[in-house]
Amino acid sequence: MRKKLLLKLVATFVGTVTAMGLVGAPASASPSGGWEGTWTASPQRPGAGFSPNWSVAGFADQTVRQVVRISQGGPSVRVHLTNVYGSAPLAVTGATVGRAGTGAAATSVRPLTFGHSRSVVIPVGHEISSDAAPLPVRPLESLTVTIYFATQTGAVTYHADAEATSFRAPGDHRSDAAGTAFTETSTSWYALAGVDVADFSPRRDVVVTFGDSITDGAFAGVDQNARYPDELAERLHGRLGVLNAGIGGNRVLNDSQCLGDKATTRFRPDALAQPHLRTVIVLEGINDIGASEFNDFDCFKPNPRVAAAELIAGHRELIRQAHTAGVRIVGATLLPYKGAVYYTPAGDQVRTDLNNWIRTSGEYDAVIDFDRAMAAPTDANAMNPTYDSGDHLHPNAPGYHAMAEAINLHTL
Structure with a gap:
């Protein structure tokens, strides 16, 4: 009773x-108040999407x-x-x-x-x-x-x-x-x-996973809650909130009418505005690389060729925004994608160069090496067949589980 x-x-x-002050304001109106995120979905413009809607x-x-x-x-x-x-x-x-x-x-x-x-x-x-x-x-x-x-x-x-x-x-x-x-x-x-859930603690204990379709959970299985952020939430079991700010097809450097604003633009409203935010995990860039090699998808227009230096500059902008907000930011290396529809050896070299910078530059507060965790035993440029959904780009449910297991919880 x-x-x-x-x-x-x-x-x-x-x-x-x-009722006194927060109605009509976004979640960021009370960054340290009585609310804490427990679930989110990044908004997109109305459109045809990936399936009828x-x-x-x-x-x-x-x-x-x-x-x-x-x-x-x-x-x-x-x-x-x-x-x-x-x-x-x-x-x-x-x-x-x-x-x-x-x-x-x-x-x-x-x-x-x-x-x-x-x-x-x-x-x-x-x-x-x-x-x-x-x-x-x-x-x-x-x-x-x-x-x-x-x-x-x-x-x-x-x-x-x-x-x-x-x-x-x-x-x-x-x-x-x-x-x-x-x-x-x-x-x-x-x-x-x-x-959001009510929480009057001053602690920051929310993690945002920020990225593209691999964060969004493409091919995880409808109603299975098997995306890698879901699997991470299961490991944490309420000790930290885990919010999924992935958008399928999203890119670091270019907007899309179908696939969301570029990461450097949407980072603030989709990630940094979350109340009680502690850490952001960033997994972005594979669509910038692939789109520049692929001309058959209107949602990827414009699709200029991108260099590793340009992607690194984009990641540095995300790091700058996070640190300005007092938020910890963790960089994740891009997964192998050999055999994917937009794979090219030239594009894979850009991925390799970006991953080497993420691993070695020290600019991210910590690193999650999804690249090595998901690579095939006999070909480091291809995804492990055990984890491959079949398109050589997106993991299947066991693959998303492996991604979550690759995260050292202390980095959060």
Whole structure:
């Protein structure tokens, strides 16, 4: 009884603080306050993506239920919704958070409020935080975030490769426990930017994994939670939060309408703005190298040829931004990719030169050598077949597990 009362008091206090000043502000509005990230997805412009999705058409009199697995627990949660890349104000009629069941089912469903209102309109270019929802959560628990859009939204900000099933139903089903109304599915996330847990400790204990599709978890398996950041979160089991800021196809030096802003631009909002941030792991650059050798993919345009010196300059900019923010930054070497669709010997030399700089320059605070951990025993330029998803670029689930095992937790 006393525990339930304490949880209620904490949730009430956090909700009051949120309503007084944090609603409508991004997560970075309280870098050392009462919130800490437990899950995130980097926002992307609406588009065709890697598989059919609902981002361009948007929603009208429809409910979207999305499932996310958090990394650490807390006595209450809040949710971040985003309209960063929307073309019109985004009207959210109502939203809930609950514990995920089988498929689209949910339990312990709680209404989300925004400044104590059940509905909210998010301006173009903005993100908004909910009030606290009194839902105690555990590390590695899966939650549902359900949003009802009563009126036509237009195109919505999304995250293309969720490697997780999202569900859609006609009408208002935001509070449903059963998942029977949700008859349509997608493997993207929509208007959902993050989940925080209440934490009044002054400690910085959040790790952001920042990168491209290998961080995002391509080919990890839908609904398997087998991305390398997921595997890292399992090793840590709530001692540190692990947030995945990967975007498939992302590059260090060039923006893309399909594949996110370049790393040096999105580093601040996607990584450094996370509350209680302790460490960022950077794994970026293979798409810069590959795109410059590959002309058959419009999303890689522009695709100028890049030199190792240019990529090193980009990484130095990420290091500068992190250190200016007082954040530890760990560099990860690029994985072998011989045999991938955009592999060339010239490109592999750029990768080798960049990896040698990451290992030996001392400019990163620490190094994770994914290159050596993932290399084939008989060919250092190719991925170990045991870990290869089949495209010679992305790991499979055992490969992502091996990546997480290669991380010395003391470097975090």
